[in-house]
Amino acid sequence: xxxxxxxxxxxxxxxxxxxxxxxxxxxxxxxxxxxxxxxxxxxxxxxxxxxxxxxxxxxxxxxxxxxxxxxxxxxxxxxxxxxxxxxxxxxxxxxxxxxxxxxxxxxxxxxxxxxxxxxxxxxxxxxxxxxxxxxxxxxxxxxxxxxxxxxxxxxxxxxxxxxxxxxxxxxxxxxxxxxxxxxxxxxxxxxxxxxxxxxxxxxxxxxxxxxxxxxxxxxxxxxxxxxxxxxxxxxxxxxxxxxxxxxxxxxxxxxxxxxxxxxxxxxxxxxxxxxxxxxxxxxxxxxxxxxxxxxxxxxxxxxxxxxxxxxxxxxxxxxxxxxxxxxxxxxxxxxxxxxxxxxxxxxxxxxxxxxxxxxxxxxxxxxxxxxxxxxxxxxxxxxxxxxxxxxxxxxxxxxxxxxxxxxxxxxxxxxxxxxxxxxxxxxxxxxxxxxxxxxxxxxxxxxxxxxxxxxxxxxxxxxxxxxxxxxxxxxxxxxxxxxxxxxxxxxxxxxxxxxxxxxxxxxxxxxxxxxxxxxxxxxxxxxxxxxxxxxxxxxxxxxxxxxxxxxxxxxxxxxxxxxxxxxxxxxxxxxxxxxxxxxxxxxxxxxxxxxxxxxxxxxxxxxxxxxxxxxxxxxxxxxxxxxxxxxxxxxxxxxxxxxxxxxxxxxxxxxxxxxxxxxxxxxxxxxxxxxxxxxxxxxxxxxxxxxxxxxxxxxxxxxxxxxxxxxxxxxxxxxxxxxxxxxxxxxxxxxxxxxxxxx
Numbered sequence: 001x002x003x004x005x006x007x008x009x010x011x012x013x014x015x016x017x018x019x020x021x022x023x024x025x026x027x028x029x030x031x032x033x034x035x036x037x038x039x040x041x042x043x044x045x046x047x048x049x050x051x052x053x054x055x056x057x058x059x060x061x062x063x064x065x066x067x068x069x070x071x072x073x074x075x076x077x078x079x080x081x082x083x084x085x086x087x088x089x090x091x092x093x094x095x096x097x098x099x100x101x102x103x104x105x106x107x108x109x110x111x112x113x114x115x116x117x118x119x120x121x122x123x124x125x126x127x128x129x130x131x132x133x134x135x136x137x138x139x140x141x142x143x144x145x146x147x148x149x150x151x152x153x154x155x156x157x158x159x160x161x162x163x164x165x166x167x168x169x170x171x172x173x174x175x176x177x178x179x180x181x182x183x184x185x186x187x188x189x190x191x192x193x194x195x196x197x198x199x200x201x202x203x204x205x206x207x208x209x210x211x212x213x214x215x216x217x218x219x220x221x222x223x224x225x226x227x228x229x230x231x232x233x234x235x236x237x238x239x240x241x242x243x244x245x246x247x248x249x250x251x252x253x254x255x256x257x258x259x260x261x262x263x264x265x266x267x268x269x270x271x272x273x274x275x276x277x278x279x280x281x282x283x284x285x286x287x288x289x290x291x292x293x294x295x296x297x298x299x300x301x302x303x304x305x306x307x308x309x310x311x312x313x314x315x316x317x318x319x320x321x322x323x324x325x326x327x328x329x330x331x332x333x334x335x336x337x338x339x340x341x342x343x344x345x346x347x348x349x350x351x352x353x354x355x356x357x358x359x360x361x362x363x364x365x366x367x368x369x370x371x372x373x374x375x376x377x378x379x380x381x382x383x384x385x386x387x388x389x390x391x392x393x394x395x396x397x398x399x400x401x402x403x404x405x406x407x408x409x410x411x412x413x414x415x416x417x418x419x420x421x422x423x424x425x426x427x428x429x430x431x432x433x434x435x436x437x438x439x440x441x442x443x444x445x446x447x448x449x450x451x452x453x454x455x456x457x458x459x460x461x462x463x464x465x466x467x468x469x470x471x472x473x474x475x476x477x478x479x480x481x482x483x484x485x486x487x488x489x490x491x492x493x494x495x496x497x498x499x500x501x502x503x504x505x506x507x508x509x510x511x512x513x514x515x516x517x518x519x520x521x522x523x524x525x526x527x528x529x530x531x532x533x534x535x536x537x538x539x540x541x542x543x544x545x546x547x548x549x550x551x552x553x554x555x556x557x558x559x560x561x562x563x564x565x566x567x568x569x570x571x572x573x574x575x576x577x578x579x580x581x582x583x584x585x586x587x588x589x590x591x592x593x594x595x596x597x598x599x600x601x602x603x604x605x606x607x608x609x610x611x612x613x614x615x616x617x618x619x620x621x622x623x624x625x626x627x628x629x630x631x632x633x634x635x636x637x638x639x640x641x642x643x644x645x646x647x648x649x650x651x652x653x654x655x656x657x658x659x660x661x662x663x664x665x666x667x668x669x670x671x672x673x674x675x676x677x678x679x680x681x682x683x684x685x686x687x688x689x690x691x692x693x694x695x696x697x698x699x700x701x702x703x704x705x706x707x708x709x710x711x712x713x714x715x716x717x718x719x720x721x722x723x724x725x726x727x728x729x730x731x732x733x734x735x736x737x738x739x740x741x742x743x
Contacts, residue, residue: 039285041325042071042238044230045078046275047203047223048246049298050307052077053098054291057311058244060091066332067325069242071174073232075222078244079177079202083195086168086175088340098304114572114582115385116392118531119459119477122569124576126463127741128429128447129719134421135448141421143210143397153200153387153400165402167192172339174236177202178222178229182211187225189232190214194402210398213417227271228278230286240325241286244311245279246293248272287321289314348378351409355416360423360452361395366416368483369393378412389528390416395423395451423451430719431467431741435645435653443467443741456482469497484525489533492518499543499642501551502656503701505733509548511557513638515541519565530570537590538562538597541638551698552637559636560599563592573612577721577742578670578683578714580619585609590639591630603630604639617672619685627662629695635660640697646737649691650710650727653735657703661694670712680716687712706730 043062045055055078062069074082084094113121134141168175168191177190177198190198193214201212201219211218226232227248233241248271282288291310300307315322327335353374355363370386372378383401391399397419404411429445449461456479465471473493480486494516501509519537526532543557566589573582591603610623627641641662645654649664670685689708696702708729715722720741728734 038325038327039239040070040237041068041240041242042073042233042236043069043082044228044233044241044243045072045074045082046228046244046246047076047078047221048248048293049077050300050304051246051291051293051296051298052081053304053307054246054293054311054314055081055244056091056094056098057291057308057313058289058315059085059094060308061312061315061319062242062322063091063336065319065322066327066329067242067322068327068332068335069173071176071233071236071238073176073178073229073236074202075178075227075229076203076205077246079222080199083175083177083199086171086173087195088172090340095305095308098308101301101304112388113574113576115389115528117394118525118528118569118571120392120394121571121576123427123447125742126429126447127431127443127445127720128427131427132421133426134419135424135426136421140426143419143421153196165193165404166195168195168198171195172341176229176232176236178226178232179204179214179219180222180224180226182206182218182220185225187222187229188217188219189229189235197400197402200400212398212400213415223271226274226278228275230278230281234281239285241282242289242322243278243282243286244289244291245275246291248275287318289318348403348410349376350374350378350403350412352411353414354411355414358416358418360418361416362452362455362457362482365457365482366390366393366395366414370414372412383412390414392528395419397421425449425451429741431739433654433737433739433741436736436738437653439653441468443469454478456480469495471495471497484527487523487525488520489523489535490520492516498546499658500653500655501548501658501698502644502653503698504703505653505656505735507548507653509551510546511543512546513541513543513557515539515638521565521567526570529572530568532569533565533567535565535567536562537565543638556637558599559638560597561592561602561636562596562598563590565590573610575680575716577716578619578680579612579621580614581612583609583611589630600636601633602635602639603633604628604635605630606641619670619672621668621670622666623668624665625662626664629660634695637697641693643691643693646723646725646727646735646739647687647689647710647712649689649706649729650687650708650725650737651729651733651735652706652708652727657691657693657696658698659693659696659702662691663694664689664691666690668712670714683712683714685712685714686710703731706733708733 059081072082072086074080081094179188179190179201180186181188190201197212197214201214202222204210204212204220206220211220213219228243228245230241230243248268250265250268279288291314293307293310296307350372351374353367353370353372355366369390372383372386387399387401390396395418396416398417400415402413402415404413427447431443431445432441434440444466446464447461449459451459453460458479459477460474462474471493473491475489475491477489478487480488496512496514499511499513500507501511517537517539519535521533521535523531523533539561541557541559566587568587570585573579573584586608588606589604592598592601594601604627606627608623608625610621612619612621629635640658640660642655642658643649643662643664644652644656647666647668649657666687666689668685668687670683672681673684674682687710689710690705691708692705694702706729708727710725710727712723712725723737723739725737727737
């Protein structure tokens with residue numbers, strides 16, 4: 001087991017998944033057993049992260065030499081390769097998957113955004129960074145690992161044709177996986193259960209991938225206790241062991257300059273010690289294969305195919321020892337055919353869907369996330385999406401399932417593990433912007449969310465922002481029924497913000513605005529697609545001149561209003577920052593009347609929509625926005641629309657347009673010019689825009705129809721998207737921009 005740094009072993013999870021075009025079989029016919037003239041041969045595959053791709057090269061040469069194996073034992077990455085082969089996968093299928101793998105797949109932890117809950121999608125626009133911290137009576141709480149492995153399991157299950165509880169002796173080749181009991185520190189040999197679960201447990205690197213609970217035990221990476229499990233092969237009756245040791249190279253002295261480096265070195269030392277004990281147990285008739293993997297680390301998942309060659313070379317180096325184990329061509333062809341035989345599988349009908357016991361989450365509500373129904377046959381793709389959608393609610397640290405057989409019925413048992421650092425969460429964020437002309441702004445953000453305050457899933461959240469715009473808001477969200485449907489949501493906010501007033505592109509005044517709002521909404525969730533809200537709000541707004549002349553009557557900035565609101569949101573974008581596909585729309589209507597206590601009658605409408613389509617790495621995003629007053633009553637200045645800036649008539653200063661009638665459309669093209677292992681990559685692109693603001697706040701400041709364009713460079717960072725851009729608009733306006741967060 002190779003650990004350059006503790007999180008690197010986490011990458012083994014991804015490679016593991018890679019090696020898995022499993023064709024695991026349900027009660028498939030066993031391969032021919034060893035005969036009296038041929039010893040029982042067992043293949044032992046060690047862990048080693050991305051280095052484990054060398055195991056595929058070993059299998060490739062064993063097939064060329066017609067050397068069959070009668071049992072397979074694997075640890076960590078070795079368990080993935082071993083399980084795939086034992087269940088019927090071909091070497092060619094494994095190599096194809098290796099070519100498709102990359103490091104980033106491990107950290108693509110969240111399910112597809114389209115499947116996530118609407119309330120979580122709304123957070124994407126708040127510039128909150130991804131890490132979520134629990135807040136409990138004992139202080140701050142952190143997750144058990146960097147990733148949960150949910151996405152990995154979905155791929156393992158998708159590639160595997162084995163469903164339900166299985167005795168691993170009934171696979172085409174008997175198989176064992178080795179894990180470690182986190183409580184006792186002892187090795188655990190997995191010989192039955194869900195095959196994907198066994199593989200997942202064997203590679204749960206402590207601190208990187210969350211432990212997996214199996215049979216009441218919390219299991220982690222088997223490499224900690226038995227990285228080269230020769231003894232397990234002996235227990236299976238092996239007379240000849242073919243052991244493949246990937247090695248555990250120690251870190252160099254210059255790499256031991258941090259707590260991570262020291263911890264990794266301790267793990268490497270302990271792992272190497274148990275490997276040495278296994279090597280000492282090898283007998284003269286056993287065969288040891290040692291791939292030369294110098295320069296190839298456990299984290300090199302972006303070049304997995306490169307490790308196959310060293311595995312082949314090391315196996316050919318011991319060809320003279322392997323030759324006596326070879327079968328005659330016809331006998332080997334029969335053996336190989338039976339190993340790869342995948343019997344047709346009946347459609348499995350679920351008689352009951354059962355959730356494990358949960359402390360906070362109402363299982364009846366969780367059940368509404370599933371499209372799989374009792375009494376219907378299982379569709380593997382639908383069931384995998386169900387697991388992703390359930391994980392996408394944000395309530396669980398791990399979601400899995402198993403098929404159980406009880407007298408007279410088949411049970412789909414959903415193992416949804418609630419977040420150990422929940423149910424109360426903290427998130428933070430940062431927003432920065434500059435136009436390189438002396439104007440630079442920042443906003444610090446924080447969010448506190450309390451979930452599952454009652455059996456219907458009530459939530460209470462507080463959001464705070466400090467900077468150019470300072471805001472404190474709170475919302476209580478109370479569902480009125482189980483599952484997606486009606487809800488009621490009282491809310492309140494106080495805000496203080498600066499508003500720049502421009503004539504053309506010249507700032508002539510800055511107004512300081514203070515607003516307080518209290519309201520209540522009655523809404524309906526449209527499953528994961530969006531929501532609709534009807535509400536009533538009361539607000540008080542006060543404006544005063546901060547800098548510059550009083551270019552407008554300041555009394556117009558004083559407004560008390562009571563208004564009815566209608567808001568709707570539709571969101572099926574795969575990403576909010578750099579979407580590659582999907583669509584979204586929003587609608588916001590407000591109407592205030594003097595008869596309700598407002599200072600003025602007015603009505604305003606704001607609507608926007610976008611559609612994104614990609615061809616290869618080329619993406620086109622089409623967007624439009626409309627904002628206008630409804631009726632003949634003028635909009636008070638606090639209710640006018642503010643627009644302008646990067647990708648909002650690029651070339652103008654941010655917020656340069658203020659008025660009652662906004663019309664805007666744009667198309668943005670971008671291309672991913674650089675892929676990064678852990679991040680989405682670097683995008684370069686350009687935009688074409690057209691917009692107009694009528695009935696401006698300042699009389700005579702209508703600029704007419706403006707045509708604009710921009711060049712942009714963007715990257716999705718761990719704390720939000722970073723944009724660099726240059727924009728130019730008709731009538732000679734131009735500007736440079738930098739944004740951290742959404743513009």
